Amino acid sequence: MDAGVVEVPLWTNALAIGVGSLQGAMYASGFRDRKLDLLGISIIGVATGLGGGFLRDILLNRPPLALTENWYIGVAVLAALVGMLFGRVMRHIDWLITTLDALTIGLFGAIGVTTALTLGLPIVPAIFVGVISAVGGGVLRDMLLNMPISVMLVGSLYAVAAGAGTIVLITMDALGSGLIAASIACVAVTTAIRLLAVRFGWSLPEQRVLRGLRNPRLMRPTDLTGPIETQREL
Numbered sequence: 001m002d003a004g005v006v007e008v009p010l011w012t013n014a015l016a017i018g019v020g021s022l023q024g025a026m027y028a029s030g031f032r033d034r035k036l037d038l039l040g041i042s043i044i045g046v047a048t049g050l051g052g053g054f055l056r057d058i059l060l061n062r063p064p065l066a067l068t069e070n071w072y073i074g075v076a077v078l079a080a081l082v083g084m085l086f087g088r089v090m091r092h093i094d095w096l097i098t099t100l101d102a103l104t105i106g107l108f109g110a111i112g113v114t115t116a117l118t119l120g121l122p123i124v125p126a127i128f129v130g131v132i133s134a135v136g137g138g139v140l141r142d143m144l145l146n147m148p149i150s151v152m153l154v155g156s157l158y159a160v161a162a163g164a165g166t167i168v169l170i171t172m173d174a175l176g177s178g179l180i181a182a183s184i185a186c187v188a189v190t191t192a193i194r195l196l197a198v199r200f201g202w203s204l205p206e207q208r209v210l211r212g213l214r215n216p217r218l219m220r221p222t223d224l225t226g227p228i229e230t231q232r233e234l
Contacts, residue, residue, distance in 0.1 A: 012183075013065060014075050016107035017049040020137045021079035022086075023100035024048025028145060029087030030097075038084065044144050045080025046073070051140035052108040056133035060119055098198055099191075101138070102161070106190035109134035109162040110183045113169055127166045134162035134190070157197035160204065165190030 025045030028036060036044075050066050050073070057064045066072040112133025116126035135151045135158045142149045151158040169186035173179055196202065 010069070012107070012111060013053065014072065016104065016111055017053065017066065017072060018075050018079040019049075019100055019107060020052065020104040021045040021049030021076040022083040023097060023104055024137065024141050025080040025083030026087035026097050026100070027141065029084050031145065034145070041084045041087070042077065042080045044141055045083050046076045047144055048104075048137040048141040049076040049079060050137070052104075052112070052133045052136035055136035056108075056112045056115065056129055059129050059132060060116060060121075062119075099195065102191040102194035102198075103187070104137065105134045105158060105162050105194060106165055106187035108137065109165050109190050110169055110186040113166040113186075114179065114183065117170075123170055127163060127170070130166040131159050131162045134165075135159055154203045157194060157202060157204070161190045161193035161197065164193055 022045070024047065025041050027048075028041045028044040050064075053066055054064050066076070109130045111130075113126050113130030116129040117123075121129065138158065139149050139151060150156050165186040168189045169182045172182035172185055177185075
């Protein structure tokens with residue numbers, strides 16, 4: 001990929017920010033027990049839309065793109081307000097929020113990896129930047145809602161979907177398909193993997209503790225809560 005040729009269109013960034021803010025606000029509006037006011041829901045929506053791009057630009061050591069133009073934040077705020085209104089009306093339509101979430105991951109993943117390659121990063125670091133860009137908004141959303149971070153839980157496949165999509169983008173572009181076609185494929189693959197994971201319950205294996213280790217020094221602190229005599233024997 002030629003770093004001097006590749007450019008990410010401004011409308012692509014605006015689309016990603018808008019979809020992310022829309023999804024974040026719709027998601028937050030479903031938590032009626034949290035008693036979030038209109039401002040709170042809007043803030044969560046804006047953070048979801050801008051978070052991935054902010055983390056991407058921090059990793060790339062450049063000013064956040066959303067702060068370089070007036071209308072990026074305007075798009076985020078407007079989309080968050082629309083998402084808030086739709087969220088209250090259609091909060092029972094879970095599939096819509098899930099689809100928008102998957103689409104956000106795909107868009108930010110494609111933008112992140114393309115931007116990283118444009119700035120001259122090698123392939124592996126570029127994929128890393130793309131994945132962080134894809135999941136960053138969701139991480140901030142969950143933190144603001146004081147919820148477990150979805151990307152770290154069994155069954156999410158957020159990062160896996162984003163990683164697969166970015167690899168498809170790099171591979172297709174290297175084969176000469178062109179950046180537009182590769183980016184569309186990246187978004188499609190990422191979205192499809194995420195939606196299929198939700199539909200069929202795909203997930204990475206849950207973490208397991210190695211049970212064959214007998215060395216007392218490797219035991220967990222909770223295993224040493226017995227009588228003092230037992231601890232001394234250990």
